[in-house]
Amino acid sequence: MSQEATFFGLTGKKALIIGGGQGMGESTALLLARAGCDVALVDLVPERADAVGQQVAATGRQAFTVAGNVLDDDQIPLIVAEAEAKLGGLDVMVSIVGAAVWGSLLETTADIWDEQxxxxxRYFFLVAKEVAQSMIRRDQPGAIVGIASVDGQRASPMRGVYGAAKAGLISLVQTMAVEWAPHRIRVNAxxxxxxxxxxxxxTPQRVDAYAASLIPMRARGHTDDIGKAALFLASDMARYITGTTVDVDGGLLAANLFPRGLPGNNRA
Ligand SMILES: NC(=O)c1ccc[n+]([C@@H]2O[C@H](COP(=O)([O-])OP(=O)(O)OC[C@H]3O[C@@H](n4cnc5c(N)ncnc54)[C@H](O)[C@@H]3O)[C@@H](O)[C@H]2O)c1
Incomplete structure (x- = not known):
């Protein structure tokens, strides 16, 4: 265990990662493991979770795969119970799963609304509630982290329902933080x-051009940037932080308030 890892106060803690099989979930799992957590990786595709688990094992911590679909309400209690049993407790939950569909509000049907x-x-609400109930039952403090989006913070043209859902997640995190603070459960996004x-x-070329023109830091982020924020929010470093949403966006939201584009872009 590195000396730095002890700063986080996560040594021996048990972390559940929903969507831990790739990308942000993979980065979060590896960072939490390096900080001393054992992890349970929930994924629709168990082979992905197994592969991340092998990397976790190389850090000296334990990893468990939990195959499941968090969009199936009936599976949620089983997924959380299996993770808790395999880990021998539950101190941290990071929930990664989510995705946007592309389309204007006028094109959006009721079915698309429900699916988004x-x-x-919806699944975030149900999983977080199940996890909080487990922490409360065992009278253990805990930390829950959800993944929202900049699309939940401003208008989200062509991803309007996604933006509304992520805004809902941001609101939910605030209410969970307030209602669960007496149980020593912190909730952030x-x-x-x-x-x-x-x-x-x-399509990297198209997106890199976009990044260069709109993102103040002139680059897209890496999954580790999200993992590091999750690690911070899950850890004792954030012991007095709850109900917040941390923007990890290279300054994108700040720049949206600047109507003439970024300095140096030569825009009117
Ligand atoms: N990439 C971005 O620029 C960006 C920006 C803003 C927000 N986000 C948010 O970040 C999060 C991660 O997005 P991503 O594209 O990296 O994730 P992803 O689609 O790669 O999913 C991560 C993992 O979750 C698993 N998974 C998917 N559905 C599942 C289910 N129903 N049950 C269990 N496991 C499931 C997948 O198999 C995958 O391994 C999402 O919530 C997304 O809305 C992404």
């Missing part, structure tokens, strides 16, 4: 900007 809310908001992930952005 299920994928980005991360709002990623444009992050290079295995699933997104397979």
């Amino acid at each position: 809310m299920r994928l980005n908001l 991360i709002a990623p900007g444009h992050i290079v992930t295995p699933r997104l952005y397979d």
Whole structure:
């Protein structure tokens, strides 16, 4: 265990990662393990979780795969119970699963609305509630981290329902933080900007041009940038932080308030 790892107060803690099989979930799992956590990796694709688990094992911590679908309400209690049993407790939960569909509000049907809310908001509510109940039952403090989006912080043209769902997650995190503070459970969210992930952005040229013109730091983020924010929020370093959303966006949201574009872009 490195000396730095002890700063985080996570040595021997038990972390559940929903969507831990790739991208932000993989980064979060490895960073939590390096800080001393054992991890349970929930994924629809268990082979992905197994592969991340092998990397976790190389850090000296334990990893367990929990195969499951968090969009199936009936599976949620079973997933959380299996993770808790394998880990021998539950101190941290980071929930990664979510995705946007592309389309204007006028094109959006009621079915798309329901599907987006299920994928980005509803399951998070059900999983976080199940995890909080487990922490409360064992009278253990805990930390819960959800993944929102910059799309939940401003208008989100062509991803309007996704933005509404992520705004809902940000609101939910605030209410969970208030209602669960007496139980010593902290709840926070991360709002990623444009992050290079295995699933997104397979057209790098187009997106790099966008990044260069709109993101103050002139680059897309890495999955580790999200993992590091999750590690911070899960750790004792954030012991007095709850109900917040941390923007991890290279300054994107700040720049949205600047109507003439970024200095140096030569825009009117
Ligand atoms: N990439 C970005 O720029 C960006 C920006 C803002 C927000 N986000 C948010 O970041 C999060 C991660 O996005 P991503 O594209 O990296 O994730 P992803 O689609 O790669 O999913 C991560 C893992 O979750 C698993 N998974 C998917 N559905 C599942 C289910 N129903 N049950 C269990 N496991 C499931 C997948 O198999 C995968 O291994 C999402 O919440 C997304 O909305 C991403």
